[in-house]
Each structure stands twice: as structure tokens, then as C-alpha cells.
Amino acid sequence: MAGRTARLMLLAGAAALASGSQGDREPVYRDCVFLCEERNCSGGALKHFRSRQPIYMSLAGWTCWDDCKYECMWVTVGLYLQEGHRVPQFHGKVSLNAWFWSTVFHTRDTDLTEKMDYFCASTVILHSIYLCCVRTVGLQRPTVASAFRALLLLMLTAHVSYLSLIRFDYGYNLMANVAIGLVNVLWWLAWCLWNWRLPHVHKCMVVVLLLQGLSLLELLDFPPLFWVLDAHAIWHISTIPVHVLFFSFLEDDSLYLLKESKAKFKID
Numbered sequence: 001m002a003g004r005t006a007r008l009m010l011l012a013g014a015a016a017l018a019s020g021s022q023g024d025r026e027p028v029y030r031d032c033v034f035l036c037e038e039r040n041c042s043g044g045a046l047k048h049f050r051s052r053q054p055i056y057m058s059l060a061g062w063t064c065w066d067d068c069k070y071e072c073m074w075v076t077v078g079l080y081l082q083e084g085h086r087v088p089q090f091h092g093k094v095s096l097n098a099w100f101w102s103t104v105f106h107t108r109d110t111d112l113t114e115k116m117d118y119f120c121a122s123t124v125i126l127h128s129i130y131l132c133c134v135r136t137v138g139l140q141r142p143t144v145a146s147a148f149r150a151l152l153l154l155m156l157t158a159h160v161s162y163l164s165l166i167r168f169d170y171g172y173n174l175m176a177n178v179a180i181g182l183v184n185v186l187w188w189l190a191w192c193l194w195n196w197r198l199p200h201v202h203k204c205m206v207v208v209l210l211l212q213g214l215s216l217l218e219l220l221d222f223p224p225l226f227w228v229l230d231a232h233a234i235w236h237i238s239t240i241p242v243h244v245l246f247f248s249f250l251e252d253d254s255l256y257l258l259k260e261s262k263a264k265f266k267i268d
């Protein structure tokens with residue numbers, strides 16, 4: 001019992017350390033956010049910010065502090081690029097949270113850890129759809145992305161409420177995640193085909209196809225290999241390099257958008 005408790009404490013500590021990405025921990029970023037918040041998020045400056053803030057951003061809960069974090073993120077990215085360093089990750093919490101609860105659940109199977117594992121998995125899928133919406137629509141029409149985010153949050157709330165308060169239906173949970181996953185796959189594939197000329201799009205295409213193929217491991221079960229690795233365990237192991245590749249795509253795509261925005265700025 002003591003050993004198991006120690007393992008859980010170590011996992012919790014690892015999750016706490018991982019909750020803030022490298023970019024979040026950069027002194028330049030932290031100082032920038034501190035100064036921005038001090039100058040712009042109180043008194044008359046805050047009133048000025050709120051008066052100029054679009055309604056859709058206010059409804060989405062976008063605060064002055066969020067705006068500081070966003071602006072300082074790009075300041076830090078620019079400094080990294082100037083110095084020839086790799087672009088750091090910022091605010092990487094959703095996938096880490098899902099992996100953390102999955103690890104806890106497989107370490108100690110309880111009603112709480114099982115639900116957290118399932119709910120966080122659904123959150124990751126919905127977050128991927130939201131990213132796709134932002135990339136395909138939201139850059140030109142942010143109000144659409146904000147409305148879609150609200151819809152996804154309502155869907156997640158309804159999903160979690162049904163499974164928590166009415167009935168924990170494994171079949172329904174599986175079919176709901178499969179359906180959402182198919183929407184995610186088709187949407188990303190459509191974007192990849194439409195933007196096939198971009199040099200980094202093939203990474204996204206590979207990730208989508210691999211995740212779709214690996215999802216069969218969740219649907220088709222078999223006895224554990226060597227009585228250790230079952231289909232679910234193999235699925236978890238297999239998705240690790242896929243997420244690394246997806247992050248590489250997001251990094252390349254962000255740099256592409258940054259260069260594109262700089263080119264437009266020079267033209268203007």
C-alpha cells in the first residue's frame with residue numbers, strides 16, 4: 001500500500017512539473033507577462049482594454065491576463081527564432097492531463113480514476129477538433145471558432161453529466177468517442193488535401209491515418225502478449241511517437257503562419 005501511494009505521489013509530482021511547458025517557464029516570457037499585466041490589467045488601462053475588446057472575445061472569457069500571455073508568447077517565440085533556437089511549447093496541459101489520468105487509472109483502478117481516464121480522453125479528442133476548427137476557420141473568422149468552442153464545451157458537459165449522473169454506459173462512451181474521432185479525422189484530412197502543397201502537411205496526414213489505424217486496437221481486443229501487453233497497452237505505447245510527430249507538425253505550421261503574417265505585414 002505504501003509503495004503504491006508513493007508511486008501515485010511521484011506521478012502527481014511529475015504532472016505538476018509537466019503542467020507548465022518550457023515556454024511557460026522562460027524568464028523572458030514570465031517577465032513579459034508580469035510587466036504586461038502590471039501596465040495593462042488594472043485601473044484605466046484595464047478599462048481601455050475592455051472598451052476595445054470585441055464582444056465575442058469577452059463572451060469567450062478572454063481576459064487581459066490571457067491577452068498578455070498570448071502577446072508575450074509571440075515575443076518569446078520571436079526571440080527564440082532570432083537566436084536560432086527551437087520554438088518552445090506553451091500551455092501544453094490538455095494531452096499531459098489525459099496521459100496523467102490514464103497512468104493513474106492503470107496504476108489503481110477505481111471508479112474515480114476510471115472516469116477521469118475516460119473523460120480526459122474525450123477532452124483530448126474534442127480539443128483536437130477545436131484545433132482543427134481554429135486552423136481551418138478560426139484564423140479568418142474568430143467568432144465562428146469561439147461559438148464552436150462553446151458548442152464543444154456543452155457537448156463535453158452533457159457527455160460527462162450523462163455518464164456521471166445517469167448511467168456509466170461503456171458502449172455509449174465508445175460510440176460517442178468513435179463518432180467524434182471520425183469527425184476529427186475527416187476534417188483534418190479534408191484540410192490536408194486542400195493544402196497539400198504546404199511542405200509540412202504530410203506530417204498531419206500521417207498522424208491522422210496512423211491514429212485511425214491504431215484506434216482499431218481499442219475496438220479489436222485480444223489476449224495479452226506474454227500476459228503483459230494487451231491491445232489497450234499497445235495502443236498507449238503506439239500513440240507516443242504519433243503525438244511527437246503531431247507536435248512537430250504544429251510547430252512547422254506555426255512557423256509557416258508566423259512567416260506568412262510577417263510577409264503580409266511588410267506588404268501592408
